[in-house]
Amino acid sequence: MxxxxxxxxxxxxxxxxxxxxxxxxxxxxxxxxxxxxxxxxxxxxxxxxxxxxxxxxxxxxxxxxxxxxxxxxxxxxxxxxxxxxxxxxxxxxxxxxxxxxxxxxxxxxxxxxxxxxxxxxxxxxxxxxxxxxxxxxxxxxxxxxxxxxxxxxxxxxxxxxxxxxxxxxxxxxxxxxxxxxxxxxxxxxxxxxxxxxxxxxxxxxxxxxxxxxxxxGGKSPAIVGPTARLDNAAERILFGKLVNAGQTCIAPDYVLVPRERMPEFMAAARAAAARLYPSLGTQGQYATIVSDRQYQRLAKLRDDAVAAGARSEPLSDATESPTQRLLPPVMLTGVNDGMAVMQDEIFGPLLPLVPYDSIDDAIGYVAAHPQPLALYLFEQDRAVIDRVLSRTHAGGVTINDTLYHIAQHGLPFGGVGPSxxxxxxxxxxxxxxxxxKSVFHQSRVNGAGMLNPPYGPRFRRMLELLKRLG
Incomplete structure (x- = not known):
């Protein structure tokens, strides 16, 4: 030893x-x-x-x-x-x-x-x-x-x-x-x-x-539902993704967006990032990456995805700085499940966008992947919310926001399965x-002795009575 x-x-x-x-x-x-x-x-x-x-x-x-x-x-x-x-x-x-x-x-x-x-x-x-x-x-x-x-x-x-x-x-x-x-x-x-x-x-x-x-951890999805308030969804997803530069175990890892609303969501996300971090590289309100190792890992996830056909869509005009470990946030479009960025937990300011055609497709995508630590749903239709909640598994869920289920005293925080x-x-x-500890307190007056051996007619009558009483 x-x-x-x-x-x-x-x-x-x-x-x-x-x-x-x-x-x-x-x-x-x-x-x-x-x-x-x-x-x-x-x-x-x-x-x-x-x-x-x-x-x-x-x-x-x-x-x-x-x-x-x-x-x-x-x-x-x-x-x-x-x-x-x-x-x-x-x-x-x-x-x-x-x-x-x-x-x-x-x-x-x-x-x-x-x-x-x-x-x-x-x-x-x-x-x-x-x-x-x-x-x-x-x-x-x-x-x-x-x-x-x-x-x-x-x-x-x-x-x-x-x-x-x-x-x-x-x-x-x-x-x-x-x-x-x-x-x-x-x-x-x-x-x-x-x-x-x-x-x-x-x-x-x-x-x-x-x-x-x-x-x-794992890959915690955010689902933008068919009737989501898009500006609100973009802002709250960006908030959850960019605090601590995405180095959060329950940060939205990727976003499922209705295919026809992808351009609208991307525009809303750019506007939200500009509001939240108007001078991202200089104002001191955006965290840097904790170590060179983590910085290089994130840069490789992004660059490998782009090399495999994804498109990097900047959310800021800040200049990347490896020496300061400043990694400006980007959206990634055109991603697929073969890319490492869609397999590994990102844990940084990279936000893949995955289009879907129906809410059932989005539910099926989440259900087909390992159970995440968190799930976020932006939606106004109660029936759609209930359908997502009943057909997906996650450690915790926040509806129409991100992160804040972890801050509720009455809710346990934890994962499920691989999370x-x-x-x-x-x-x-x-x-x-x-x-x-379970404790049984026997009463001074009780009938336990009637079940003692030797087992005879009285025992059998008592056993039959116990069976009938249930």
């Missing part, structure tokens, strides 16, 4: 021992940890935003405030308001023949939760599951991404400053550390990242029979990181 692996196991053991001393933390203890996290976010928000921007080369502070800090604080306050109620045992009726016995469902912390967070929203996708795990009464280990080294180091430093070393621990490091981390025998493991890496995480967890929540396993957020997150 390497020194790194031993160090990680020592941290896990320390957290396990602390959890064993207090296996069912009171609400006061849980709330205190949540308020500590809230205080850390309030006091360090400017430094966190600056570190994230430095890691990306440039990311607007406004986007970090809107998409990372605000939802983290909102989730935290929601859990502080609701958590005490979530942790109460819930009464259930015993089966008729067992009355007057009673039953309860008792939520218990799973123990020590492991969280592996990604680079694209390094604060929100670490803090979100952390909130849920703390609300459920767990101790937590977090592995931060090596692709945002400044933020990861700062977050680890501040967590160590605000939290006790047996409450929450943050570790940093490369892929080897991540591999060793995922192999630890956690009581639950949550991973957010690519589908390819998700396979490795699930295999590592399986060796310990560790339950997993996998938040993956993920399980979900979290709000009460759903509390349930994910809790074991809901």
């Amino acid at each position: 390497s020194e790194t692996e031993q160090s990680l196991r020592d941290i896990l053991q320390r957290l396990r021992e602390a959890q064993a001393r207090d296996p069912m933390p009171t609400w006061a203890s849980r709330a205190a940890r949540l308020r500590t996290l809230e205080r850390m976010l309030a006091e360090q928000r400017a430094d966190f935003a600056a570190a994230i921007s430095a890691d990306f080369g440039h990311r607007p502070v406004e986007e970090t405030e809107l998409l990372e800090i605000y939802p983290s604080v909102s989730n935290l306050r929601h859990s502080l308001r609701k958590g005490r109620r979530w942790m109460r045992p819930r009464r259930r009726f015993a089966n008729l023949v067992f009355l007057p016995a009673r039953t309860t469902l008792m939520p218990q912390p799973r123990g020590v939760v492991g969280i592996i967070s990604p680079w694209n929203y390094p604060l929100y996708l670490a803090v979100g599951p952390l909130i849920d795990a703390l609300t459920a009464g767990n101790r937590v280990m977090l592995k931060m991404s090596e692709y945002t080294p400044r933020f990861s180091a700062l977050f680890a430093e501040q967590v160590a400053r605000y939290f006790k070393p047996d409450e929450v621990v943050v570790v940093t490091g490369d892929a080897f550390v991540a591999q060793a981390f995922s192999a630890l025998p956690f009581d639950h493991l949550l991973f957010t990242g690519s589908t390819a890496v998700g396979h490795h995480v699930m295999r590592a967890a399986a060796a310990n029979l560790t339950p997993v929540t996998l938040e993956l 993920g396993i399980g979900g979290y957020h709000g009460e759903a997150g509390f349930r994910t990181f809790s074991h809901v």
Whole structure:
């Protein structure tokens, strides 16, 4: 065993021992940890935003405030308001023949939760599951991404400053550390990242029979319906695609557009991009790509598609800058499923447009491809909306907008099939990181003894009675 692996196991053991001393933390203890996290976010928000921007080369502070800090604080306050109620045992009726016995469902912390967070929203996708795990009464280990080294180091430093070393621990490091981390025998493991890496995480967890929540990705479609308000659809799709320069797991990956409305949609998209980013290359409100590797990958997806017959339609007159990793957004028309841009999750500001002839064709196209993390539908006809919802699968859906289903406290966030396993957020997150223990309370006065051996006529009469009662 390497020194790194031993160090990680020592941290896990320390957290396990602390959890064993207090296996069912009171609400006061849980709330205190949540308020500590809230205080850390309030006091360090400017430094966190600056570190994230430095890691990306440039990311607007406004986007970090809107998409990372605000939802983290909102989730935290929601859990502080609701958590005490979530942790109460819930009464259930015993089966008729067992009355007057009673039953309860008792939520218990799973123990020590492991969280592996990604680079694209390094604060929100670490803090979100952390909130849920703390609300459920767990101790937590977090592995931060090596692709945002400044933020990861700062977050680890501040967590160590605000939290006790047996409450929450943050570790940093490369892929080897991540591999060793995922192999630890956690009581639950949550991973957010690519589908390819998700396979490795699930295999590592399986060796310990560790339950997993996998938040993956895939190609999330946007469908512009036959009666969609086209200007609104274009603006909201462009917003969802271009915040963080498209480096969002639930960004619209491609758009299905009625064939006869393609020119109109493209014009509306250009107008929307000009409104949202009037000076895209100079105003500082458009993020750059996080690394040279990601920049080159996106440029290759675009260039290979054009070489194979697609057409690149610029959404801005900004000049591309490989040295600054500034990648202006483009639409891609004339794409087909043989192109890598239509096979791989894009995770950047490239927007393929796919024409369709009928809404059933659009539904069939989505249904014929792997189940996505998100689906977006722009449509006014209720019957068409119901048809799309009932005939497609996706982790989550937003109607007549993009992204915002992830911000709803009452909706679990998660994927389906290749886009993920399980979900979290709000009460759903509390349930994910809790074991809901079933408890049967036998009444002092009961007839259970009438079913004891030796099995004779009385037993058979009672069994027949139980069958009739159901």
